[in-house]
Amino acid sequence: MIPVEDLRRTAQGAMSLNIAFIGVVNGLFSALHRLQQADVDHLARESGMDRGYLERWCDAAYAFGWLERDGAQFVLSEDGAAMRPEAEDSRMAIAVGAMLSAHMAERAAGLMRTGERPGEKVLAERETILPWFGAMLELNFRRTFEKEILPRVEIFQEINEKSGLVVDLGCGNGWYLRALLGHCRHLYGLGLDGFSENIRQAAAKAEAEGLSGRLQFAEGDIHHFRMPRSADLIAMNRALHHVWELRGALFDRLYRELNPGGAVVIWEPAWPGDTGILRQPEYRGMAFQNVTEHVQGNHFLQPSEISAALEASGFRSELHPVGSDVVVVGRRPD
Numbered sequence: 001m002i003p004v005e006d007l008r009r010t011a012q013g014a015m016s017l018n019i020a021f022i023g024v025v026n027g028l029f030s031a032l033h034r035l036q037q038a039d040v041d042h043l044a045r046e047s048g049m050d051r052g053y054l055e056r057w058c059d060a061a062y063a064f065g066w067l068e069r070d071g072a073q074f075v076l077s078e079d080g081a082a083m084r085p086e087a088e089d090s091r092m093a094i095a096v097g098a099m100l101s102a103h104m105a106e107r108a109a110g111l112m113r114t115g116e117r118p119g120e121k122v123l124a125e126r127e128t129i130l131p132w133f134g135a136m137l138e139l140n141f142r143r144t145f146e147k148e149i150l151p152r153v154e155i156f157q158e159i160n161e162k163s164g165l166v167v168d169l170g171c172g173n174g175w176y177l178r179a180l181l182g183h184c185r186h187l188y189g190l191g192l193d194g195f196s197e198n199i200r201q202a203a204a205k206a207e208a209e210g211l212s213g214r215l216q217f218a219e220g221d222i223h224h225f226r227m228p229r230s231a232d233l234i235a236m237n238r239a240l241h242h243v244w245e246l247r248g249a250l251f252d253r254l255y256r257e258l259n260p261g262g263a264v265v266i267w268e269p270a271w272p273g274d275t276g277i278l279r280q281p282e283y284r285g286m287a288f289q290n291v292t293e294h295v296q297g298n299h300f301l302q303p304s305e306i307s308a309a310l311e312a313s314g315f316r317s318e319l320h321p322v323g324s325d326v327v328v329v330g331r332r333p334d
């Protein structure tokens, strides 16, 4: 049995991340970094936050080690500095993810009584979390894409040599296309997403990274979009499980939208055939998220299900395991 002290420490871990979340979404770590040190009044003026809340937050952030103090003056600890969204290797995605998990778990607890599955709108219920969604996913996955997937999965270089068009369906804040086009200088990109906030952020970031000449974004539904021209690569990252119910019609259409020799590249968590493996730490997050996906009307997929569905639409599939995820390439034969 887990000692009760350990359980309490776990609960304190959640509290600590919740305090960090408040600091992230209200710009408090960033403001304190700019000021170097500040008392509550100074930080309230700089951040525009209410002084009463801020005083309590500073005490709690100090208690959990996000801030240091010298009398009434607060400074960022090393851990607090790493929570700044603009920090190199920022850790803010962990705090945002923890708060999103708490929100989704609370909703699942209530919905389990009736079996209702309200859909993806549940993700958007918390106005402080929603704007951080794209940046959270970028911090969680961009490095793996650049370091592990891009060098190993050959299709990206093949399409780069043809100066091809890559379309990202369910593109979030567009990080995948920004990373890909940054490495593959001949590619053009088009990202599509159903959330207008994602498209706004994606376009702004592409502009800021000097990519807007080769990269565009549009709001729209994966099931009803129109391609400006045939694509060479169609990517879906953590998006296929959102539209899995209509996979047959979707994959048939993607096959027709691709140039011969083109491919779809799908990156998804790899739901295991043997759920005994879920106890392993690297699978626990997936097991948790599968509960919250159920709220949204989705479920995670086994790699073999994805390949079978691609092959039923005429693609030749290849599987590339990446930790507890999988990248499935479906090639349209020449």
Ligand SMILES: C[S@@+](CC[C@H](N)C(=O)[O-])C[C@H]1O[C@@H](n2cnc3c(N)ncnc32)[C@H](O)[C@@H]1O
Pocket: 134, 137, 138, 141, 169, 170, 171, 172, 173, 176, 192, 193, 194, 195, 198, 220, 221, 222, 223, 236, 237, 238, 239, 242, 243
């Ligand atoms: C888990 S997020 C992944 C985002 C992005 N691909 C990434 O890896 O960061 C799933 C995305 O799919 C989008 N999405 C889900 N269903 C969609 C649909 N039917 N049409 C357009 N976008 C959709 C959501 O808005 C969301 O941005």
